[in-house]
Amino acid sequence: MLKVKTPKKGKARRELNKRAPKLVETGKKTLILHGTKTSNVLNSVLTQIYHLKKGSAVKYSRKNADIRPFESGGETSLEFFSLKTDCSIFVFGCHSKKRPDNLVIGRTYDHHVYDLVEVGVENFKSMESFTYDRKLAPKVGSKPFIAFIGEGFENVEELKHLKEVLLDLLKEEVVENLNLAGIDRAIVCTAISSNRVLFTHCALRLRKSGTIVPRMEMVEVGPSMDLVVRRHRLPNESLRKEAMKTAKDHPKKKVKNVSQDSIDGKIGKVYIPNQKVGEMVLPNKSKGVKRERREGRRKNEGDDHASKRQKEDTE
Template identity: 70%
Template sequence: MLKVKTPKTGRARRELEKRAPKLVETEKKTLILHGTKTSHVLNAVLTEIYHLKKENSLRYTRKNDSIRPFEAGGETSLEFFSQKTDCGLFVVGTDTLNAENCAKDVNVICTFGSHSKKRPDNLVIGRFYDHHIYDLVEVGVENFKSLQSFSYDKKMAPKMGSKPLIAFVGEGFESVEELKHLKEVLLELLRGEVVENLNLAGLDRIYVCTAVSSNRVFLSHCALRLKKSGTVIPRMELVEVGPSMDLVVRRHRLPNEGLRKEAMKTASEHTKKKVKNVKGDPILGKTGKIYIPDQKLGEMALPNKARGVKRERREAKKNKDSNGQVPKKQKQGGLSTPST
């Protein structure tokens, strides 16, 4: 277990407050590590990931013999690095081709050493929760192509720090458990900062993840070209700028149900209050019910001056005139006018 130290200075307290959980979390930093032995391909892959997330990533180039994901006791060093660097994601690359140490017991789960021959160019991606391992996904890298292997107009190169689009193509991301888990991890790794509004002119890149089979995903990085379409919305074209690779899912470990519920808790300030008698319909939209009390019209008091009273009086006066009754003489009074 890691030793927990209480802050003794104001600077240390402020630093801990920055790392404390927030209602709206900022973009998670990515920790990039090397395993016991890494090949030339894995070094290139880790370098490309670091350049794609340069603003929010931290890389250690030294070899780490004590980091062993999927093995009891081999995750302490990862948790130490998470607490030290305040990173929420990690990427570990391992590759060892030692045929003499190949184990025959399939129940032994070990990323390093005995099982390494079966898993060349191994990449482990995972997430932290409260500086502890939350979940793990182990993939193998095949058919890797770096940025330098693509030729295109350099003016179209995506800008550093721009918000990317992510497209997942294939039914496997909805039906296969391994690919569903890989989709969650790739979203956390590639999406960048979560925003509510986005300017269309700032979209210049997209990650396309295609489910080729039940355990293989083709990942490519493309630039977006905005062209005229005759309407307000421009037409977009994809130009592959790299890197691209095939990710073969080997092992994955989901979080237990108790840890998942604790990590998915929503703050009380962000919970929406339930509105009575209001429902949402996909066709009608927002609908509601209004309750009106019974209207007792018989007991309602009419106003003193009704609109129909004057008309009735005029009609009665006309009836009297038609019957030959002489109307009453008006009173004569006031000043008399002189005759001319």
């Protein structure tokens, strides 16, 4: 039997608790890796993706010759890096004559490869190639609008799969409320054909519209590229069912002395213990007690004067 080592230090225990499954999961981290050979275009693409995901991404710059995501046995190192960095999404770049400027985007479940999408990068434009007012530059870590335009994302299987992976890659943490003034960028994916998607990154400018809701203008700030779908691998049905399981909410604790009525609604009973007012000791500093003392002192002084007068009269 394998011996399970428990952490002895508090730091290791806290780190394991962070990686443990949670009822409400936090944002997913992204792992960015290089293959055996990469081009200048691909290096720039990986750098730009890291800039978009800054704060929730880990980027390795060394070349990895033993990572081959679509081949059996070529996922071992990838799963090791995923476990080491606690990343559930990865972006792997490689370049070859057969597949130039190749980008593999995938997800992991329990640090094992869940699904894969392979795309080719064409017509790439970096952030530095766009000219615009630098005051409009999106802030690092801000949550973007994500728009998917085109019927292909609903009809074509490859584009539907690519949409799911891109959403997980770009959406950051799930939030319930969002301040409109804090939204400063948008990512637009347009399905040009059955296997080609135009990826654009724009900054949002708020303009007066005469109403409460401002008018938004989009200014392209880069990066911009065409993603050509080459290969994709869906997860097994059994693995999908296991990954899609959701934990049941914590059972609500029974509230005492509260009942529901069809007419009055929620009814509560309040029990007030005996106050024992007669046994309560009033503090000497209260104004009422001071007033009583002053009145009693004056009464006593008046009685003393009256008794003295009576004695003088009798004498």
